[in-house]
Each structure stands twice: as C-alpha cells, then as structure tokens.
Amino acid sequence: MNIHSYEKVWLIAAMLLIVGFIATITYGSVALGITMVDDSEETIDPNALEEHERFGDLGVHQTDSDEYDVHVRAYQFNFEPGSSALGTHDPIVIPQGSEVTFYVTSPDVIHSFSLVGTNVNTMVVPGEISTMTAEFDEAREYGVVCNEYCGSGHHGMEGLVKVVPEDEFHLFSVADVDAPESIEAGEETELTATIDNDALQTEAATVTLEIGDEQFDTDVEVDAEASAEATFTVDTSDLDLEDADDLDWTVTVEADSPATLEDGSTSGTIDLETDEDDEEADDEDDEADDEDDDPNDDDESTGDDE
Amino acid sequence: MSSDAAALKDADSPPDESAIERYIGHDEFDPIGTLALIMVYFLILVLMWLFMYFVEFVGNEPTVVGMV
Amino acid sequence: MSAYIDQFPAEAKVIRSAFYTSFIALALGAAFGLIQTLHRTDIVRVIPSEMYYTVLTAHGVLLVVTFTIFFLVAIFTWAVTTSLDRGVEDIRFTWSWYVLMSLGTLFAAVAILAGFTDRTEMSADVLFTFYAPLQAHPIFYIGLVLFVIGTWLAGADWFRSWWAWKQENPDERIPLPTFMVLTTMIMWYLATLGVATSIIVFLIPWSLGLIDTVNPTLTRTLFWFWGHPVVYFWLMPAYMMWYVMLPKFSGGRLFSDPLARVVFVLFLLLSTPVGIHHQYLDPGIAEGFKFIAMTNTMFLLLPSLLTAFTVVASMEHGARQRGGEGYFGWLGALPWRDPVFAGMALAGLMFAAGGFSGMINAGMNINYLVHNSLWVPGHFHLTVGTAVALTFMAVSYHFIPQVTGRRLASKQIALFQVVLWFIGMTFMSNAMHRGGLLGMPRRTAEPEYDFPFETAIGTVGELNAQIALGGVLLTLSTVLFVANMLITALNDPADDLPSNTIPEPLSGSEDAPLVLDNLKLWTAIAVVLVIFAYSLPLGSIVERGGLFGPGGDAFPMFIEFVEGTVFGLTGDSVSSLVNSPLEWLRAMR
Numbered sequence A: 001m002n003i004h005s006y007e008k009v010w011l012i013a014a015m016l017l018i019v020g021f022i023a024t025i026t027y028g029s030v031a032l033g034i035t036m037v038d039d040s041e042e043t044i045d046p047n048a049l050e051e052h053e054r055f056g057d058l059g060v061h062q063t064d065s066d067e068y069d070v071h072v073r074a075y076q077f078n079f080e081p082g083s084s085a086l087g088t089h090d091p092i093v094i095p096q097g098s099e100v101t102f103y104v105t106s107p108d109v110i111h112s113f114s115l116v117g118t119n120v121n122t123m124v125v126p127g128e129i130s131t132m133t134a135e136f137d138e139a140r141e142y143g144v145v146c147n148e149y150c151g152s153g154h155h156g157m158e159g160l161v162k163v164v165p166e167d168e169f170h171l172f173s174v175a176d177v178d179a180p181e182s183i184e185a186g187e188e189t190e191l192t193a194t195i196d197n198d199a200l201q202t203e204a205a206t207v208t209l210e211i212g213d214e215q216f217d218t219d220v221e222v223d224a225e226a227s228a229e230a231t232f233t234v235d236t237s238d239l240d241l242e243d244a245d246d247l248d249w250t251v252t253v254e255a256d257s258p259a260t261l262e263d264g265s266t267s268g269t270i271d272l273e274t275d276e277d278d279e280e281a282d283d284e285d286d287e288a289d290d291e292d293d294d295p296n297d298d299d300e301s302t303g304d305d306e
Numbered sequence B: 001m002s003s004d005a006a007a008l009k010d011a012d013s014p015p016d017e018s019a020i021e022r023y024i025g026h027d028e029f030d031p032i033g034t035l036a037l038i039m040v041y042f043l044i045l046v047l048m049w050l051f052m053y054f055v056e057f058v059g060n061e062p063t064v065v066g067m068v
Numbered sequence C: 001m002s003a004y005i006d007q008f009p010a011e012a013k014v015i016r017s018a019f020y021t022s023f024i025a026l027a028l029g030a031a032f033g034l035i036q037t038l039h040r041t042d043i044v045r046v047i048p049s050e051m052y053y054t055v056l057t058a059h060g061v062l063l064v065v066t067f068t069i070f071f072l073v074a075i076f077t078w079a080v081t082t083s084l085d086r087g088v089e090d091i092r093f094t095w096s097w098y099v100l101m102s103l104g105t106l107f108a109a110v111a112i113l114a115g116f117t118d119r120t121e122m123s124a125d126v127l128f129t130f131y132a133p134l135q136a137h138p139i140f141y142i143g144l145v146l147f148v149i150g151t152w153l154a155g156a157d158w159f160r161s162w163w164a165w166k167q168e169n170p171d172e173r174i175p176l177p178t179f180m181v182l183t184t185m186i187m188w189y190l191a192t193l194g195v196a197t198s199i200i201v202f203l204i205p206w207s208l209g210l211i212d213t214v215n216p217t218l219t220r221t222l223f224w225f226w227g228h229p230v231v232y233f234w235l236m237p238a239y240m241m242w243y244v245m246l247p248k249f250s251g252g253r254l255f256s257d258p259l260a261r262v263v264f265v266l267f268l269l270l271s272t273p274v275g276i277h278h279q280y281l282d283p284g285i286a287e288g289f290k291f292i293a294m295t296n297t298m299f300l301l302l303p304s305l306l307t308a309f310t311v312v313a314s315m316e317h318g319a320r321q322r323g324g325e326g327y328f329g330w331l332g333a334l335p336w337r338d339p340v341f342a343g344m345a346l347a348g349l350m351f352a353a354g355g356f357s358g359m360i361n362a363g364m365n366i367n368y369l370v371h372n373s374l375w376v377p378g379h380f381h382l383t384v385g386t387a388v389a390l391t392f393m394a395v396s397y398h399f400i401p402q403v404t405g406r407r408l409a410s411k412q413i414a415l416f417q418v419v420l421w422f423i424g425m426t427f428m429s430n431a432m433h434r435g436g437l438l439g440m441p442r443r444t445a446e447p448e449y450d451f452p453f454e455t456a457i458g459t460v461g462e463l464n465a466q467i468a469l470g471g472v473l474l475t476l477s478t479v480l481f482v483a484n485m486l487i488t489a490l491n492d493p494a495d496d497l498p499s500n501t502i503p504e505p506l507s508g509s510e511d512a513p514l515v516l517d518n519l520k521l522w523t524a525i526a527v528v529l530v531i532f533a534y535s536l537p538l539g540s541i542v543e544r545g546g547l548f549g550p551g552g553d554a555f556p557m558f559i560e561f562v563e564g565t566v567f568g569l570t571g572d573s574v575s576s577l578v579n580s581p582l583e584w585l586r587a588m589r
Helices: A005-030 A046-051 A279-292 B002-011 B032-057 C009-040 C049-084 C091-116 C138-168 C176-207 C216-227 C229-244 C246-250 C257-270 C275-279 C287-299 C301-321 C329-333 C339-362 C375-404 C411-437 C460-489 C519-545 C581-588
Strands: A059-064 A067-075 A078-080 A092-095 A098-105 A111-115 A121-124 A130-136 A141-145 A158-164 A172-178 A182-184 A188-197 A203-211 A214-222 A226-235 A246-253 A265-273
Touching: A005 B032, A005 C287, A005 C301, A005 C581, A059 A092, A067 A092, A067 A111, A078 A158, A092 A098, A098 A121, A121 A130, A172 A203, A172 A246, A172 A265, A188 A203, A188 A214, A188 A246, A203 A226, A214 A226, B032 C301, B032 C339, C009 C049, C009 C091, C009 C375, C009 C460, C049 C091, C049 C138, C049 C176, C049 C229, C049 C375, C091 C138, C138 C176, C176 C216, C176 C229, C176 C257, C176 C519, C216 C229, C216 C275, C216 C519, C229 C246, C229 C257, C229 C301, C229 C339, C229 C375, C246 C301, C246 C339, C257 C301, C257 C519, C275 C287, C287 C301, C287 C339, C287 C519, C287 C581, C301 C329, C301 C339, C339 C375, C339 C411, C375 C411, C375 C460, C411 C460
Parallel strands: A067 A098, A092 A158, A182 A265
Antiparallel strands: A059 A067, A067 A078, A098 A130, A111 A121, A111 A141, A141 A158, A172 A188, A188 A226, A203 A214, A203 A246, A246 A265
C-alpha cells in the first residue's frame, strides 16, 4: 500500500491535532480543576423526594464559612427554588464570593439545570442527583433554563440565581410571630417574632414591624443555627386608627436585603374592639388592606408561618 | 501518460469529457494544491480550537470545579 | 455503455421508490422546519407553542430517519448492483424490506401526527430522542422497530449479493462501493442492537403497561449507543458519493482506493464505542467513562480528516486534467456550473465547518459551554443538514435520470437550488452557533425569558433574523428541488444519458493490503471495542438504578400498568472499580 508523501504529512498533522485536543481537555480537567457531573451521588426514588435529606429541605444551606449547598427540584415546568418570574417559587439567592454546590433532581421527566451564559449546566435525570460546584465572584443575576425538552410547557421553564454582595446576604427567616388576636383600641400591646438564623455564624438581624401606618425597627443578635426573639411594644393610641376595626401587621427580617424571601416575612391581623363600626370604615379598610399586602405572602390570617 | 489515459478512457467518460485537456497518471500527480488547502484548514482548526477553549469556554465563568 | 435503468430495470424500480419516499419525507420535514424557524424566532406563529414539539418531532424523525435512510438504501442498492455488476438475488426480497421500512415509517408518522388533533389520545411528542419517562404511543415504538428490521433485511440483501458474487469471483477484491456498503452495514447491525434493546425490551412493554417503570439513564444510554453511529449511517452514503462519484464529476479519478478502505474500516471500528460523548453532562455516569468515550471520539476524527485529503486530492486531479494550475488556481478549473459537482463540493466545504463544531462537541469539559444549546442544531444542520442532505440532493440530479431514464427538468434551477441551500444554511447555522454560545437553548418553542441573553457582538434580534432568513431560503431551496424532481419523473425519456459507470481509482485495490477485505476480523475487533467501551458503563447504570429504574411515572401514560415488576441488581458498585485516571492526576497535583 503506497500512501503519497503529502498524505503522510497530513496523517501526522491529523494525529497531532487529535492528541492536542485530548491534551487541552486533560489540561482543563487537571490544571483548571474542571470536573464532570458524575455518579458520586446515590440514586433517589423520584416519587419520594420529600423523604430525602436534601430534597425534603429545598433551598440554600450554608456548609462552611464561604460554602453553600443549594437543593433544587426541577419539575414540569419549574425550578424550586429558582422559578420566581411568576412568583411561583423564590429565586435562588447566594452570596458573592461563595463556593456553591447545586444538588438537582427531578420527580418526573428529564430536565436540565443550566445557568445561562456560564459553564454551569447539567442534565437532570429522575432517579439521579446532579451535583455541580462553582464559585460565584461577581454580584449579578443569572437566568436558569431547562434546555432539555420536558413536555408541552418546556419553553416556560426558567429560573433566576441572584448573587448578592456578602453584606446583603443572610439566612434569616421569620419562624413565628406571637401576636394577640384582638385588643381594645388605644391599648398597649406586644408582638414577639422568633427569628431563625440558618447561617453557621452569629449574625445581627434588623427586624421590622409594620403595623397600621407605623414602622418599628429592632436589632437582634441570633446565634448560628439558632433562634432569637424580637419583641415590639406598640401603643395603639399612637397609631392613626381612623375608626378601623382591625389592624394589619407584617414582620420582616432584613427588609432591605435581596436575600429576604418568602419565609422572611409574616403578616397577620389584630381585631380592634371599638365602640362603633360603620360601612365607610369597612371600605377604607379594604383599600388599605390591598396596599399593605406583601405580594409574596398569602398567609395573612395567622402569625404562625410554619 | 498514454497508457493511463487509455485506461481512463476505457473505464469511463465523465459527463463533459471535452473539458479534459490532458490525462495525468498516478505517478505524475502530486496533490500540492490539496496539501496547501488542507494546511490552511489545519491552521484554522488550531486557531479556532484555542479561541473556543481558552476564550469562549474558560472565559465563560463560573465553571464547574471539583469540591475543594 | 448504458444508463442504470437499462442495466437493471427491476432494481431501478425499487431504487426509484426509495428515492421518492425519501423526497416525500424531505418535503414534509422541510415544511415543519419552516414552521419551526418562524415560530422560535417569533416572526410568524401559526401554531400554539405547545404544538411546536409535535412539529419538532416530525421534523426530526422525517428528516434524519426517513429522508436519510430511504436515500441510503437506494444508493446502497445502486452501489452493490453496479459495482458487482449483478442484479439482486431475489427482487421480491428487495421489495419486502422496502415495504417493511415504509410500514414502519407510516406507523411512527401516524403516532406523531396524531399529536396535532385532540380527537385521539394518541401522540408521540417525544422528539427524535424519545427519552423516557416521556412516553409515546406504542405504535410509535413499533413503527421504529419495523423500520429498523427493514434496514436489517436490506443489509442481508446486499450481503447476499456479495456472497453470490464471491462464489463466482473467489480471487477478486471486493469492489470499493460494495466494500463501503458492507462495512457500513456491519457498523449498523452492531449499533442498532442498542436502540433495538431499548425499544423492544423496555419501551414497548412499558408503553403497553406490561412494566410500570424504566431506568431513564439506561434507555438514554442505549439510545446513544445507537444515536452516535446513526450519524455515520447518514454520513457514509455521502462519503461514498464523495469517494466514488465526486472524482468522476470533477473530471478526475479517486486518489486512493486503499485509503478509502482504511477510512471505512476505521468508521466500522470507532463509530459505536463513542455514544457516551452525548452524555457528558449526565449524572449517574462516572467521569472516567466519559473520558474514555472522548478519547475514542477524538480518534474517530481521523477517518474524516483522511477523507478530506483523499477527496480534495481527487478533485484536484480532475481540475489539473481540466487544465488547472497553481496552488489554489486549480479550484477555478473545477466544473462549478454542474449542479451535481457544485452541490457536492459545497456540501463538503460546509462539512469542514461542521467538522470543527463537531470537534468542540467531542471535547469533554467544554461541553458545559455548548451542551443542549442552539450550537448543537447549528452543528448538525451543517453535517446531516448539509454535508449529507445537500450531497444527496446534488447526486439526485444524476441518479433520478439514471433510474427513471428521463431527462433532468432543469440544470439551471438545479444549480441555483444547491447554491441557495448553501447560502441559506450559512445564515441559519452561523446564527445558531452564535446563539448557542450565548446560552440559548435548543428544542424550545419560545426562547424568550425574563432575563436577557448577553451578546458581545450583534443582538438577539439580529440572530433571530438570520435564522429565519436562512430557514426561508432553505425551504425555498427544498421546494425547487422537489419540483425539479417531480417534473423530471414525468419528463420525456432521455436517450443520451451518461453511462452508469464508476471510474477506476488512480491507486487501485491492487495496492490495498488483503487484510482490509477481512470483514470477519474487523467485525470481531469492532465488537471487542464496543464491549470494552460499554460493558462497564452499562453494568454500572444497571447496578445503580436497576434494569427498571428507581421508580417514577410515564408522561403521558397511555395505558395504566397491569402489574408492577421492579427488580434491581445489587452488589458492589461496578463504577467503584473504575477509578478515573483524572482523579488520580488531580490528586498528584
């Protein structure tokens, strides 16, 4: 078999090309430390995700000073957490400069979990858990898409990852608010909020109570992975009650932080025992109700959030 | 050239044989144009590969890394 | 010296039917493609977005299964009969596989198209990849099986011809075109074992409700066991055309017969043990397996790179015989006004570009950048969508007159058509590649989200405009092609058709080592390579998730399951036996 010498030259060049490609990929794997999604996780029963230690507790969890785990359920046709565009779920919020490991699985069909414009991209297969660790050095938002066809609503499956400056990040939530069911107008009353801190370090939380048309702030220090109480004493005679027959309140932790999500605030209503009620007051009250409503909160009737 | 040319004529006549000006046999043919063309392709491949890997890919952070 | 229809009138009839079936699939597939391209770019939306996926399934299946493979069986039948210079052994057998393939296509098409109407529960909105737990109606899967069995019988038909020929010509080399057919078919038999197992053992019983769950990673891996070699199944007839016909239309001769054989042997060996490169981002598969698949894939570049040299050299031989001079000047001496030549050459040029994006796809970790993005359809519209499709259309301008005995309706329109395809695909594919790098997903009806895609150059609107423009030009090109073919089929008989011959290569088969023709040897090595590449990954997948998976439901479920049979395998983790060499290297560092 005779091969023309020019073709031999090309054969050598082609082999160099192939070896060069493999060498580049190996360089990325070894020197840059880029790892592949793999079989390091045990399989999971897709019909019993809530019984799993990770997927029974979705969301962002701190594991070390700058390390976080995010547990995400990708299902037809949302990410939980992540799909926040229509208010279905919270966005994923993580602090700048952190190393984040995503754990993603699916209870139904194959999806993907892909941060648009990045190299964070994985298939999500029912029965398997995809894990990916990446460092987020820039404070910005990333869109998340499902890039594997998953059914007729596939195109609507999107989410959001918000990387926020470290000082705006926290893992507080309002666990409970102890508020009276009813008081007499003009009386002094007390509301006590229980604030959970899921972070691995003690942090100070600013807790805000909005009641009537007034706002009160108080600072409370919460130990790592513990709770603390913030108490507000409100003299209703200071409030402009305008013949209202009830009083709406909202307790929010770190109200200005982008890391404050649905569990970061709780609302309720206190009945006011007044001498007279009239129709006009009712109407005004309804309007006020609409304005004060926290759009993220549909749990208005009681102070107990969880 | 002649024997090869005859063989080719025997074997087949391309659709527009009239366009053929000369018959070139195996031993007289050095595909220098092919070599030139394919080396240009080789250069494009190498440059594009380096661009795609080190600019488009490595610059597209964040990237999945091993757990430290 | 006569046309194919004069030499083999009975075979010409089967080949004609296969060509026509493939053209019908092309026309339908292109129509669906137009709907998609305008829908996804939000230019015209004639269907609700939920229906986009029915359109996409039809587009994919009709074009990459029906169009390509019916064309392949036509070409392969032509190649075997012409190069062995004998008709098929039994024309009834030949018709039987054609009928079986058609029946299979019909079944699958009915299931897919039923997705457009609410009158029936039937649907198959599962796309070309039919990943479980997305479920199609059972007749979709049954259709696919019938189709594949049809191709198996077609292969048997060609092997039978070769066997009969060999009895009469015991000392002769296998003619090159037949050699190409046989090696491609051995590759196909090996590869289809994956998809046949997936469908027959798991998906059909599951869709019939006989088993209630499947292991999604297992059926997906079995799909890609077949899903990568199938791209070479599309490509091999195009390669055959480049090796066998392109030199002829260039006015030259094939540069090297032995190297052509080496290339086809390499494809037989390396096409199958690479499928896991489609699963680089899958959980449940060890990184080491992915690395092995990448190494195999990278070496699979070799036969294509060799082909580039051999084919271009054959063209150069033609150009120099036509008076071409210089390092690059000879390119001008090529018969660019011949639609058959121009189409094939432009297809080859696009394959050079598609080859590059394929090299990126082959890379393991760089897959994070491009996986399932619009980059991927950008890539395969260059490869199967142009290298294969445009070559097929170009050679049709030669073959349809050959198998009908009729005059080509218009050579000018044919030339315009192949150039139009090239231009349309340049727009569409380039914009798709760029969109993919921005993170735009493939396979979506509305790539419009609450967040923006960040572009460094240009805008998303500009990319969409290019995709839509390209799509429209491609549709127009398809219309011209199909119309030209239709008029040719009804045209006057031609009495001056070129004779159906294949010119002798410059370096002939006498230079090829005998071992190249030892099909048993290559088959054995191919099987061993597949066992090496797949036994451990498949074992690990079954060990992790069981044969029938860790649970879950079908979507949508067509038939409630009759009985639940879930059993898994236990034992030591197979994958723990395979430590990734990368892990080791990282530890060293």
